[in-house]
Amino acid sequence: MAGAAGVGGAAALGNVGVAPTAAAATRQVSPSLSVAVLGGGVAGLTAAHELAERGLRVTVYERRALGGKARSMDVPDSAKGGRRPLPGEHGFRFIPGIYHNLPDTMRRIPFPGNPRGVWDNLVAPSEMSFARTGSEDLRIPLPWPGHQPPDLTLDDIRRALTGLLDTALGIPFHETAYFVNRLLVFLTSCDERRDRTWERTPWWEFIRAEEMSYDYQRILAVGLTRNIVATKAEEASTRTVATLLEAFVFNALGRGADGPLDRILDAPTNEAWIDPWVAHLDSLGVEFRVGWTVREVQYASGQVTGVVVENPQGAGESVTADHYISAMPVEHARRTWGQELRAADPQLARCDKLQTDWMTGIQFYLTERAPLLHGHLNCIDSPWSLTAIQQAAHWPDRDFPADYGDGVAVDCVSVDISEWDRPGILYGRTAKQCTRAEVAKEVWAQLKAALNDTGKVVLKDSSLHSWFLDPGVDGLGTPNPTNDDELLIHPVGTFHNRPQAVTRIPNFYLAGDYVSVDIDLATMEGANASARAAVNALLDRSGSPAPRCTITPLFRAPEMEPLRRHDRTRYRLGLPNAFDLG
Incomplete structure (x- = not known):
C-alpha cells in the first residue's frame, strides 16, 4: 500500500529543510500514556501528529491505506521501463485559502529543500472555468500576488x-x-x-x-x-x-x-504530502497497523475497555490503550458503536441521522496534452455534475511520460463525479446503473459535450490512453452497487446532529469531517480541526501540562x-x- 510504503521508504526525510517544530517543547506527557487512533485518514494522522508531538504513545489502526480518501494510489499493472505506476486517486485535492488548520499541519511536515515543509508543495492554479454545453465556456482568472x-x-x-x-x-x-x-x-x-x-x-x-x-x-x-x-x-x-x-x-x-482561493499539490498526493507525513510520524514514534479493521469499540464500567480488531490475517483480537480516538468516516465509525456505548452518550446515536452520498473520482490518461485551462473546470450542464483538472501542468518537477506509466501517457485529467443518480447522455442510465467501462465512456462523452461544443476540439478520442476509476466503487451495473468512500452531505438539519469531539465517555473521542467544528463541511480542514479538538479534550482529561492545539475558525469580517x-x-x-x- 502506498501509504504504508512511505513509513520505511521516506523515513530518511527526517527534519531536512524545516525549521524546528514545537515537538521538542511540547513533549510533556508521560510516554506511558497510550492512545489508539482508529482510522488513518486526515483526521487520524492529524490526531497522531498532535499527540506524538506532545509525547504520548500512539498506535494508528487503518484497514486499507494511510491517507484515507485523501491518498493517491498506484494504477495496477501500469508501470513499465522502470517508471512508477500511473497515479490514481479517489478525487483531486483542493486546498483553498479559507483553510488554516490543515495548512498549519502541512508546514510542520518536513520535506527536503522546503523551508515550510509540505506546505511549500502547494501551487495555485491561475484560472478556473464554468464549462458550458452549447455555448462558450466562462473562463475566470484567479489573480493573486506573484501569480x-x-x-x-x-x-x-x-x-x-x-x-x-x-x-x-x-x-x-x-x-x-x-x-x-x-x-x-x-x-x-x-x-x-x-x-x-x-x-x-x-x-x-x-x-x-x-x-x-x-x-x-x-x-x-x-x-x-x-x-x-x-x-x-x-x-x-x-x-x-x-x-x-x-x-x-x-x-x-x-x-x-x-x-490563494484555489491551491493544489505539485505532485501526486502521496509523493507531495502523505508519505512524508507518515515518515515524520514514524520518526516521532507513532506505530502503524495497516490492514487492521476495527470491528467494535468495547464499553464497560463507564469507559472504553478495548477495541476488537481484525488483523491482516483475518483473525480477531482485542487491543487496549488508555484513550481512544475514533477517526473513521461516520458511515464506518457508527458500525463499531454498540448499544451500551451509544446509551452512554446520546450524540453517538444521533450520528445515525447523518447522511452520505457518492462523490467519486475517475482519471483519464492522455497520449497528448489537451488544450485545457490552467486550473479547475466545472461542467455546469453535465448530468453527472463533473468537475476536473488537468494535472501534469501543475507538477513542474515531474516529467509525466518519463516518470509514470509506459512512457506513452503524457498527462492525466482527473474528474470528480458528483451526481450518480441522474441519467447520462450516452446510455440514458444513471452512473450506478452503468458498468465501470460504461461509466468511463459516459464521463468522457460528457466532458466532450462540455468542451468540444463550440468548434474547438479539446478532447480527442485518439489521445485517450486509459482510465482508472476509484476501486472503492463496486458492483456497478448490478442492483446493489456499493461505495466504500461516500461523502458526508448536508441536508437541512444536519448541523444539529453533528457530534462534538469530546464524548461523555471519559476515554473516548471523535475526529472526522462529520464532527461539529467551525467549518460546516465535509472537508479535510474539518477533519483536521476535529482531530485537534479531540486531542485538546484528551489533554484536558489527562491533566496534561502540554500546550493545547490551536484551532483557527473561519474568517469573519469585523x-x-x-x-x-x-x-x-x-x-x-x-x-x-x-x-x-x-
Whole structure:
C-alpha cells in the first residue's frame, strides 16, 4: 500500500529543510500514556501528529491505506521501463485559502529543500472555468500576488469574453440582483438566525431557484452545491452553502486567507504530502497497523475497555490503550458503536441521522496534452455534475511520460463525479446503473459535450490512453452497487446532529469531517480541526501540562459584526433580517 510504503521508504526525510517544530517543547506527557487512533485518514494522522508531538504513545489502526480518501494510489499493472505506476486517486485535492488548520499541519511536515515543509508543495492554479454545453465556456482568472497570468491567444480572449457575456446575459439582471441581496441577508444574519432558520431552509428555497431562469438554477443553485459539497440544492442547508460562499468571497478579497482561493499539490498526493507525513510520524514514534479493521469499540464500567480488531490475517483480537480516538468516516465509525456505548452518550446515536452520498473520482490518461485551462473546470450542464483538472501542468518537477506509466501517457485529467443518480447522455442510465467501462465512456462523452461544443476540439478520442476509476466503487451495473468512500452531505438539519469531539465517555473521542467544528463541511480542514479538538479534550482529561492545539475558525469580517448584532435584536423580536426582501 502506498501509504504504508512511505513509513520505511521516506523515513530518511527526517527534519531536512524545516525549521524546528514545537515537538521538542511540547513533549510533556508521560510516554506511558497510550492512545489508539482508529482510522488513518486526515483526521487520524492529524490526531497522531498532535499527540506524538506532545509525547504520548500512539498506535494508528487503518484497514486499507494511510491517507484515507485523501491518498493517491498506484494504477495496477501500469508501470513499465522502470517508471512508477500511473497515479490514481479517489478525487483531486483542493486546498483553498479559507483553510488554516490543515495548512498549519502541512508546514510542520518536513520535506527536503522546503523551508515550510509540505506546505511549500502547494501551487495555485491561475484560472478556473464554468464549462458550458452549447455555448462558450466562462473562463475566470484567479489573480493573486506573484501569480504568472496564463498565456492567452486572441481566440482565447474572444472565447472568454463571449462566455462572460453569454453567462451574464443568460441570467437576467433582476435575478442577479436578487441573488446578491440573498447573500447580503446571510452575511448580516446573526448566529441564531443562521443556526435555526437558515439551517432549516434549503438553498434552493433560500435563493428562490424554482422561479428563476435555467442559468440561474444551474450556476447559482446546482453548481454551488452539487459540484462543491456533493449535495442537492433542493435539500442542502443554506447555512452550510452560504457559509462556504461567505468564506470564499473574503478569500477572493484577500481577507483572512492562508493563501490563494484555489491551491493544489505539485505532485501526486502521496509523493507531495502523505508519505512524508507518515515518515515524520514514524520518526516521532507513532506505530502503524495497516490492514487492521476495527470491528467494535468495547464499553464497560463507564469507559472504553478495548477495541476488537481484525488483523491482516483475518483473525480477531482485542487491543487496549488508555484513550481512544475514533477517526473513521461516520458511515464506518457508527458500525463499531454498540448499544451500551451509544446509551452512554446520546450524540453517538444521533450520528445515525447523518447522511452520505457518492462523490467519486475517475482519471483519464492522455497520449497528448489537451488544450485545457490552467486550473479547475466545472461542467455546469453535465448530468453527472463533473468537475476536473488537468494535472501534469501543475507538477513542474515531474516529467509525466518519463516518470509514470509506459512512457506513452503524457498527462492525466482527473474528474470528480458528483451526481450518480441522474441519467447520462450516452446510455440514458444513471452512473450506478452503468458498468465501470460504461461509466468511463459516459464521463468522457460528457466532458466532450462540455468542451468540444463550440468548434474547438479539446478532447480527442485518439489521445485517450486509459482510465482508472476509484476501486472503492463496486458492483456497478448490478442492483446493489456499493461505495466504500461516500461523502458526508448536508441536508437541512444536519448541523444539529453533528457530534462534538469530546464524548461523555471519559476515554473516548471523535475526529472526522462529520464532527461539529467551525467549518460546516465535509472537508479535510474539518477533519483536521476535529482531530485537534479531540486531542485538546484528551489533554484536558489527562491533566496534561502540554500546550493545547490551536484551532483557527473561519474568517469573519469585523465590519459585519454591528449588522449581525442588529440582526440578533430583530431575530429575538421575531422580525426578519433588515435586508430580507422576501
